Amino acid sequence: MALRVPIPTTCLRTGYGSARTETRNPVMGVRNSTAIRAVLKQKPKPKPKQVEVNKPVWEEVERLERMFREEKYGSGDNPSPSTGFSGSPVRVAYQGVRGSYCQEAATKAFASSSNAIPCTRMEDAFEALEDKSAHRAIIAVENSIDGTIDRNLDLLLRHKDVSIIGELIIPVNHCLLAHPGASRAQIKRIVSHPQALDHCKTRLQLLDIEIVEVANAADAAQFLSENCVTDTAVIGSKIAAKEFGLQVLHENFQDPVPNCNRFLQLGFRPSMPVNTTFCSGEWKTTVAFTLNNGVSDLFRALSLFENRNVTVTKVEQRPNRSNPIRVMKNKTRDTGCFDYVFIVDLNGNVSDSGITSSLARLEEISGFLRVLGSYTCGSIC
Incomplete structure (x- = not known):
């Protein structure tokens, strides 16, 4: 069974080198296709059973x-x-x-x-x-x-x-997956999530083949399997091949950069x-906080960790949804600016003296402070 995707007659630059065509709006093109509408259709969430946890x-x-x-x-x-x-x-x-x-x-x-x-x-x-x-x-x-x-x-x-x-x-490990009955010569198009396609753009540039974006690569893999589609390959996970009985045409199809x-x-x-008796490796603590004086106090907040030899490995910011606009009082007039929640990763356990002391001082200049977790760092497996 061939996978039918409506393609406009006008060829556009795909962003993947010599790939021949691309839908003007690939996601909508796939979404409107009768053949793979089932791929993108959301299934209702089954109501989980309430159980007693002992x-x-x-x-x-x-x-x-x-x-x-x-x-x-x-x-x-x-x-x-x-x-x-x-x-x-x-x-x-x-x-x-x-x-x-x-x-x-x-x-x-x-x-x-x-x-x-x-x-x-x-x-x-x-x-x-x-x-x-x-x-x-x-x-x-x-x-x-x-x-x-x-x-x-x-x-x-x-x-x-x-x-x-x-x-x-x-x-x-982005894998190029196809139906077990398909050969490499039969493949006329490759479909996947936009992020996966971007990760594999170097290899895709070498292929004279149609590239189509879909909302969910795993759903596309399931569709290929259940409908015996032999002219289309999916860039997906190795576990998708196992789950849906697909063959792996190529492992590690992504570009050769650390991913x-x-x-x-x-x-x-x-x-x-x-x-913690059996824990190995270093500890990490993730903390979220807001600052009474907003972003202008961020350097002061981070220096609390630096002064106590606590290593900061990551700093993120998200909108402060409970108070998205901060009013700053100036001599002439009050001004409004966006307010943020800062999320910081620290090396060490929350019970370490350096982190405990830093958080105590941080609480003095923050309007909100919460430890999101203290856990062992994950090594690459």
Whole structure:
């Protein structure tokens, strides 16, 4: 079955070298195509069952986390089922659908995809923790090329009872996937999410082939599999090939530059504390705060850490949604300016004397201060 996508007769510059054509609005072109409308159609979120979380299950969560640290996250290729001492499975919510990179991260972290809960909306992963339908959640927070996923920072700030308890850093492996019955010579187009296409633009420039953007590469991979599409390839994850029975025509199809995804493991407060006896590696603490005098006090705030030999590894800012406009009083007239929440990563545990002292002083000049989490740094696995 051929994948039909409406293409205008006028050729446009694609941005991928010699690729022949591109829809004037690729996403809308795909969205309006009858053949792959099912790829982009949102499926209704199943209502999670309310379950009672008992202590043995949480003990099993902690055991899995210790195993995850000791084994450097494991390969994730042959996950084994995980059940608690009570017989209840450990439930891990992840953002995205089956075949997504976030599912891959959840599999590496907990060595089991059978207990994973896909979340089509980003906020669903947070809500799964709050309504106890999941014990842990995995979210994507940053890509080494494209930067921070701001939406997830906003959700972390909004959900006050959710905290960061772990970090995973996974090299990107963009795979060129096709139907098992397809040959390389049959491939007439490549589809994927715009970000993945941009990561692979050097290789795509060498191909005289049609490039089409879609909203979700994992959904496109599933569509190819279920409809026996043999003239189209998808740039997607290796786990998508496994989930949907596709063949991998080419692994690591991305450009040869360091490309990693950073994921956060989240837990619900209050929960059993992570057992640090088996932790390896350095600690990281993430703090969010506003400043009484706005951005003008940022240097002063950061110097509190510098003066106590606390290394700052990252600084982000997000709009202060509770007070988006700050009124600055001047001698002549008052002026308004945007206000921000600053999110800072620090090397060290929140209980370290340097961080404890820095946060105590920071509280004196901040209107809002919250520790989002203190956790072991993730090594590249």
